[in-house]
Amino acid sequence: MSRPQPLPRSACPFFYSLATRWADNDIFGHCNNVVYYSWFDTAVNRYYIEHGGFDPASATIVGYVVSSGCDYFAPVSHPAELDLGLRVTRMGARSIAWEVAVYLSGDDSSRATGRFVHAFVDRRVDQSADIPAPIREAVSRLLVE
Amino acid sequence: MSRPQPLPRSACPFFYSLATRWADNDIFGHCNNVVYYSWFDTAVNRYYIEHGGFDPASATIVGYVVSSGCDYFAPVSHPAELDLGLRVTRMGARSIAWEVAVYLSGDDSSRATGRFVHAFVDRRVDQSADIPAPIREAVSRLLVE
Amino acid sequence: MSRPQPLPRSACPFFYSLATRWADNDIFGHCNNVVYYSWFDTAVNRYYIEHGGFDPASATIVGYVVSSGCDYFAPVSHPAELDLGLRVTRMGARSIAWEVAVYLSGDDSSRATGRFVHAFVDRRVDQSADIPAPIREAVSRLLVE
Amino acid sequence: MSRPQPLPRSACPFFYSLATRWADNDIFGHCNNVVYYSWFDTAVNRYYIEHGGFDPASATIVGYVVSSGCDYFAPVSHPAELDLGLRVTRMGARSIAWEVAVYLSGDDSSRATGRFVHAFVDRRVDQSADIPAPIREAVSRLLVE
Numbered sequence: 001m002s003r004p005q006p007l008p009r010s011a012c013p014f015f016y017s018l019a020t021r022w023a024d025n026d027i028f029g030h031c032n033n034v035v036y037y038s039w040f041d042t043a044v045n046r047y048y049i050e051h052g053g054f055d056p057a058s059a060t061i062v063g064y065v066v067s068s069g070c071d072y073f074a075p076v077s078h079p080a081e082l083d084l085g086l087r088v089t090r091m092g093a094r095s096i097a098w099e100v101a102v103y104l105s106g107d108d109s110s111r112a113t114g115r116f117v118h119a120f121v122d123r124r125v126d127q128s129a130d131i132p133a134p135i136r137e138a139v140s141r142l143l144v145e
Numbered sequence: 146m147s148r149p150q151p152l153p154r155s156a157c158p159f160f161y162s163l164a165t166r167w168a169d170n171d172i173f174g175h176c177n178n179v180v181y182y183s184w185f186d187t188a189v190n191r192y193y194i195e196h197g198g199f200d201p202a203s204a205t206i207v208g209y210v211v212s213s214g215c216d217y218f219a220p221v222s223h224p225a226e227l228d229l230g231l232r233v234t235r236m237g238a239r240s241i242a243w244e245v246a247v248y249l250s251g252d253d254s255s256r257a258t259g260r261f262v263h264a265f266v267d268r269r270v271d272q273s274a275d276i277p278a279p280i281r282e283a284v285s286r287l288l289v290e
Numbered sequence: 291m292s293r294p295q296p297l298p299r300s301a302c303p304f305f306y307s308l309a310t311r312w313a314d315n316d317i318f319g320h321c322n323n324v325v326y327y328s329w330f331d332t333a334v335n336r337y338y339i340e341h342g343g344f345d346p347a348s349a350t351i352v353g354y355v356v357s358s359g360c361d362y363f364a365p366v367s368h369p370a371e372l373d374l375g376l377r378v379t380r381m382g383a384r385s386i387a388w389e390v391a392v393y394l395s396g397d398d399s400s401r402a403t404g405r406f407v408h409a410f411v412d413r414r415v416d417q418s419a420d421i422p423a424p425i426r427e428a429v430s431r432l433l434v435e
Numbered sequence: 436m437s438r439p440q441p442l443p444r445s446a447c448p449f450f451y452s453l454a455t456r457w458a459d460n461d462i463f464g465h466c467n468n469v470v471y472y473s474w475f476d477t478a479v480n481r482y483y484i485e486h487g488g489f490d491p492a493s494a495t496i497v498g499y500v501v502s503s504g505c506d507y508f509a510p511v512s513h514p515a516e517l518d519l520g521l522r523v524t525r526m527g528a529r530s531i532a533w534e535v536a537v538y539l540s541g542d543d544s545s546r547a548t549g550r551f552v553h554a555f556v557d558r559r560v561d562q563s564a565d566i567p568a569p570i571r572e573a574v575s576r577l578l579v580e
Contacts, residue, residue, distance in 0.1 A: 004502070019163070019164065021186075022187040022316075023183045025201070025316070026315070026316075026317070027316070027317060027319055028497060028499075028558065029317055032476075033476070033500035033503055034469060034472040034473045034476060035469075037468065037469040037472055038168045038469045041166075041167040041168065042166040045167045049224055050224075057462075064463075064507075065468035067505065067506045068468055069503065070503050071502045072499075072500060072501050072503075077202070079195075116468070123463065168461070168467060168469060171458070171460070171461075172346055172347075172460045175354075177331075178331070178355035178358055178406070179328045179331060180324075182323065183324045186322075201317055202317075209365075210362060212360065212361045213359065213360050213362075214359030214360070215358050217355060217356050217358075268318065311473060311477040312473065312476040312480045312481075313476065313477070319492045328456060328458045329456075331458065336457075346460070347464045347512070369481055369485075
């Protein structure tokens with residue numbers, strides 16, 4: 001099994017910027033490994049909202065995270081301006097596999113690369129559901145190879 | 146005792162913008178009362194860093210929060226772009242009383258107004274200390290009568 | 291105006307214990323001022339759930355925080371076992387004023403004392419509402435002087 | 436590649452209990468995928484502290500997370516009492532691969548199983564370092580084949 005490698009910016013079709021917060025730093029002065037996942041949640045749900053017509057307050061079909069992971073290559077510390085590169089590595093009828101790469105402003109190599117799978121669920125009946133069409137359409141633009 | 150009132154933008158001499166995050170929303174779909182305090186920390190420490198020469202990793206004299214509070218006038222929900230208005234209502238030799246007003250982009254009335262007192266401490270001896278001169282100089286520009 | 295003082299345990303009619311978490315510590319090695327408010331939320335909502343029949347997932351009448359505050363007397367650091375002392379200083383028809391005192395296991399003086407006002411709201415119409423009877427009954431037992 | 440499966444309690448040589456907090460729930464009423472990682476951090480660092488002589492405030496050799504991941508099998512919601520099962524799947528000279536399984540009180544199947552690799556670093560020189568002997572000794576007791 002090959003060792004994970006940082007992702008270059010050219011591998012990502014879409015970016016959001018995100019500013020770190022004071023509370024992101026832990027006792028060792030780096031952004032804590034946990035908060036990276038909150039950045040991923042923020043970026044991907046923002047994409048659903050801004051490009052896929054997703055309204056978290058009223059949506060009945062939503063994405064639940066069924067697995068997640070992250071490789072950390074180099075630390076970042078607050079205060080920092082980050083770019084989050086988004087890409088989709090697989091889209092099924094009812095699930096989407098995301099990757100989110102974390103770049104320090106100006107860097108070309110990701111400091112960390114995260115991934116997670118959203119399985120879509122109809123909250124009214126708590127059952128698996130097809131990805132809503134506007135989300136599918138928006139997300140398909142981020143699908144790589 | 147008079148009921149607290151929202152603060153107009155004109156009351157604040159300085160602003161930072163801040164984007165909400167997915168995790169800021171609670172089960173009721175509003176940004177949770179707790180996270181406002183993390184926004185205050187982020188804004189005020191950023192001011193120390195960018196204007197007062199503060200380096201959190203190496204600083205020996207730092208501000209500890211000895212009291213804090215917030216009045217919430219109207220909710221905000223993720224996703225939102227916020228403006229945080231900063232002002233200082235009192236500066237002693239060893240402490241600073243801050244106010245931070247939370248505005249939704251475009252609003253003139255604060256959705257919430259927070260306040261906290263930073264008492265400066267020399268971490269090496271865990272004792273009260275004078276505010277470092279570069280912070281004092283930077284913060285004095287935000288002092289309101 | 292008198293300086294705030296720690297609260298002795300005898301001032302609190304009810305206690306919950308709470309274990310700190312790794313992420314509660316900030317870059318200075320103390321539990322960050324922000325996380326105290328998440329402890330208060332946890333304790334008070336737990337009291338509503340366990341003693342007032344409150345179900346956060348289905349409740350239509352819920353408490354929104356309209357103001358909050360905290361005085362910090364001495365730091366606590368993870369790992370620590372805390373006792374949270376609960377008391378109610380005022381209960382109106384539609385609002386409750388809470389105090390939550392933070393004790394290190396074995397201490398008699400609070401390390402911090404927080405307070406917040408819950409205003410009850412009917413989420414269906416987003417309007418002020420009477421405190422539900424089972425919550426009123428449970429909370430009245432914590433009312434001091 | 437086989438689909439990940441919940442871990443039975445018998446697979447874990449050690450457990451800590453952990454109470455959820457109000458802020459762990461997200462807008463959908465379940466504990467958010469992100470906070471599971473804060474539980475893992477809390478449990479594993481607690482083990483280092485209580486069994487491996489680790490003092491986060493003074494330690495010069497500390498574990499940095501270089502990769503992490505989690506499979507989510509079934510949700511948990513606040514309020515809940517959780518048991519976190521700890522085990523070590525690999526220990527090298529300078530790194531430890533942890534697994535942490537999340538059980539609802541009374542359940543035998545993990546609701547989620549997380550994993551992460553701690554690489555030990557000497558903070559004074561920011562270089563890779565051997566696992567301190569007391570941590571190595573304590574952690575070896577949790578090593579599973």
